[in-house]
Amino acid sequence: LEEDEKAIREIITRIEQAWNAGDSARFAMPFAEDADYVVVNGMYLKGREAIDRAHRQIFDTFYKGSTNRFTLEHLRFLRPDVAVMHVHAHATFQDGVRESKARGTWIVTKEDDAWSIAAFHNTTITVPGA
Amino acid sequence: LEEDEKAIREIITRIEQAWNAGDSARFAMPFAEDADYVVVNGMYLKGREAIDRAHRQIFDTFYKGSTNRFTLEHLRFLRPDVAVMHVHAHATFQDGVRESKARGTWIVTKEDDAWSIAAFHNTTITVPGA
Numbered sequence: 562l563e564e565d566e567k568a569i570r571e572i573i574t575r576i577e578q579a580w581n582a583g584d585s586a587r588f589a590m591p592f593a594e595d596a597d598y599v600v601v602n603g604m605y606l607k608g609r610e611a612i613d614r615a616h617r618q619i620f621d622t623f624y625k626g627s628t629n630r631f632t633l634e635h636l637r638f639l640r641p642d643v644a645v646m647h648v649h650a651h652a653t654f655q656d657g658v659r660e661s662k663a664r665g666t667w668i669v670t671k672e673d674d675a676w677s678i679a680a681f682h683n684t685t686i687t688v689p690g691a
Numbered sequence: 692l693e694e695d696e697k698a699i700r701e702i703i704t705r706i707e708q709a710w711n712a713g714d715s716a717r718f719a720m721p722f723a724e725d726a727d728y729v730v731v732n733g734m735y736l737k738g739r740e741a742i743d744r745a746h747r748q749i750f751d752t753f754y755k756g757s758t759n760r761f762t763l764e765h766l767r768f769l770r771p772d773v774a775v776m777h778v779h780a781h782a783t784f785q786d787g788v789r790e791s792k793a794r795g796t797w798i799v800t801k802e803d804d805a806w807s808i809a810a811f812h813n814t815t816i817t818v819p820g821a
Binding site (some may be wrong): 597599600601602603604605634635637639640642643645647662663664665666668670679680682683684685686687688 | 798816
C-alpha cells in the first residue's frame with residue numbers, strides 16, 4: 562500500500578510538472594486512455610486525447626505562462642486498486658498576480674500494476690476560505 | 692450486473708425524489724456514512740450528516756420549492772463493485788422560470804450487497820450546450 566500511495570502521489574507531481582511546462586501531452590499521460598473528465602465549466606470530455614487537446618488549447622491561451630501548485634488533500638482507498646483523491650490546485654497567471662483555485666476529485670485505478678486516472682472532476686473554488 | 696445497474700439507477704431516483712420533497716435526510720440516505728462531497732462552489736463536505744445539513748440549508752433557502760430532474764448520462768463499471776456515473780441535473784426554481792444545470796460525477800460502491808455513493812462532485816454547467 563505504501564508503494565501504491567507513492568505511485569499515486571507521483572501522478573500529482575507529473576500533472577503539476579506538465580502544467581508548469583505547458584505540455585498538454587504530458588499532462589494527459591497519467592490519464593487512462595478512456596478516462597472521464599468534467600471541466601470547471603461543466604463540459605464533459607472523454608478520453609486521454611480529448612484531455613490533451615483541451616489542455617493544449619488552454620495552455621496556449623487563457624493559462625499561457627501560468628504556474629500551478631497541486632496539493633493532495635485526501636487520499637482514500639475504496640478498494641486495494643481503486644482510490645479517491647481530492648487535490649487542491651492553486652494557479653497563478655502569467656502576470657504573476659491573478660490567481661485561481663480549484664478542487665478536484667480524482668479517481669485512480671491500478672491496472673496491470675500501474676496507476677492511472679480513471680475519472681477526474683474539477684471545480685473552481687468560489688467560496689471564501691475553501 | 693443487470694441487478695447492479697438497476698440498484699444504481701434507483702439511487703438516482705431516490706435522490707431526485709428527495710430533492711423534490713425538499714427532504715435533506717432522505718437526500719443524504721443513499722450516501723455512504725463517510726462519503727466525500729464537493730459542492731459546486733468548491734467546498735468540501737465529509738460524511739452523510741454534513742451532506743444532510745448542507746442540503747437542509749439550501750432546501751430552506753436558495754432552492755426552496757425548486758424541482759430537479761436528474762438524468763443518467765454515463766455509467767461505467769471500474770470494478771464489479773465500483774462504478775462511475777455522470778448525472779445531469781436540471782433544476783427549476785420556485786418561480787418556475789429560473790433554472791440551473793449541473794453535471795455530477797458520482798462514484799458508487801457495493802458494500803455488503805448494497806450500493807451507495809462513496810464520492811460525489813458537482814459542477815454548475817456554464818458552457819452553452821453542455
